[in-house]
Amino acid sequence: xxxxxxxxxxxxxxxxxxxxxxxxxxxxxxxxxxxxxxxxxxxxxxxxxxxxxxxxxxxxxxxxxxxxxxxxxxxxxxxxxxxxxxxxxxxxxxxxxxxxxxxxxxxxxxxxxxxxxxxxxxxxxxxxxxxxxxxxxxxxxxxxxxxxxxxxxxxxxxxxxxxxxxxxxxxxxxxxxxxxxxxxxxxxxxxxxxxxxxxxxxxxxxxxxxxxxxxxxxxxxxxxxxxxxxxxxxxxxxxxxxxxxxxxxxxxxxxxxxxxxxxxxxxxxxxxxxxxxxxxxxxxxxxxxxxxxxxxxxxxxxxx
Numbered sequence: 001x002x003x004x005x006x007x008x009x010x011x012x013x014x015x016x017x018x019x020x021x022x023x024x025x026x027x028x029x030x031x032x033x034x035x036x037x038x039x040x041x042x043x044x045x046x047x048x049x050x051x052x053x054x055x056x057x058x059x060x061x062x063x064x065x066x067x068x069x070x071x072x073x074x075x076x077x078x079x080x081x082x083x084x085x086x087x088x089x090x091x092x093x094x095x096x097x098x099x100x101x102x103x104x105x106x107x108x109x110x111x112x113x114x115x116x117x118x119x120x121x122x123x124x125x126x127x128x129x130x131x132x133x134x135x136x137x138x139x140x141x142x143x144x145x146x147x148x149x150x151x152x153x154x155x156x157x158x159x160x161x162x163x164x165x166x167x168x169x170x171x172x173x174x175x176x177x178x179x180x181x182x183x184x185x186x187x188x189x190x191x192x193x194x195x196x197x198x199x200x201x202x203x204x205x206x207x208x209x210x211x212x213x214x215x216x217x218x219x220x221x222x223x224x225x226x227x228x229x230x231x232x233x234x235x236x237x238x239x240x241x242x243x244x245x246x247x248x249x250x251x252x253x254x255x256x257x258x259x260x261x262x263x264x265x266x267x268x269x270x271x272x273x274x275x276x277x278x279x280x281x282x283x284x285x286x287x288x289x290x291x292x293x294x295x296x297x298x299x300x301x302x303x304x
Contacts, residue, residue, distance in 0.1 A: 017041050034082070112158055132179045
């Protein structure tokens with residue numbers, strides 16, 4: 001049993017049939033929450049439910065691809081019908097369709113947007129509507145990515161939606177504050193099927209699946225551990241102890257816990273009457289260039 005208790009709470013976890021989503025669902029259940037397990041794969045959802053119930057927890061499956069409003073409403077109804085309430089939404093479901101910009105098709109872009117961004121929007125809207133009517137507050141947890149913080153080569157679609165989710169969470173934290181509903185973004189880094197698509201981590205992931213320990217430098221320097229290493233942050237954000245935490249983007253993975261900054265102005269200059277192009281160029285070289293921000297995750301910046 002987790003040291004943080006979620007007894008009496010009810011959670012929805014989308015994309016909970018495997019990997020990170022499964023770890024979130026199991027950890028929430030171990031902490032005492034009843035869980036609606038969503039996945040597009042019926043067998044994976046059923047297996048996660050069976051694992052929770054075998055451990056003494058409560059869970060039901062709700063199968064469907066997130067994105068459509070109907071799926072979101074189905075999930076909230078499953079929580080109400082099965083457990084009588086809803087306290088926590090973890091909008092985790094996602095897909096990858098990696099391509100460099102000039103090779104990315106419309107279908108690649110649209111599927112990632114529909115699943116991550118629209119799926120989080122429709123599920124968040126349905127959950128927030130129910131929680132406001134319920135009147136007991138609640139927790140909405142969106143799942144970001146370092147790609148959304150720094151950009152990521154070959155991931156126009158994925159980086160865009162993950163950045164959008166952080167902005168969406170911050171907006172919702174303002175809109176839902178009076179209802180006692182907190183909204184935060186978890187930025188996980190873990191060995192998963194998605195991580196395995198990154199060539200630098202393919203062998204590490206295969207070694208992990210083979211039962212080998214994750215090297216300390218990978219856990220610390222790259223913040224890559226198991227999905228179970230990420231789950232405690234989700235449990236904590238779902239708890240009463242985090243009632244005053246909202247609008248934040250918090251990273252976790254391996255041995256590392258990170259609070260990400262809100263965007264901030266790095267440098268400002270003024271020109272009476274406005275700017276012309278030449279003046280902007282002069283100001284850039286003399287004042288702004290030294291503050292320019294690199295693209296890509298810090299580990300790749302260091303090696304560039």
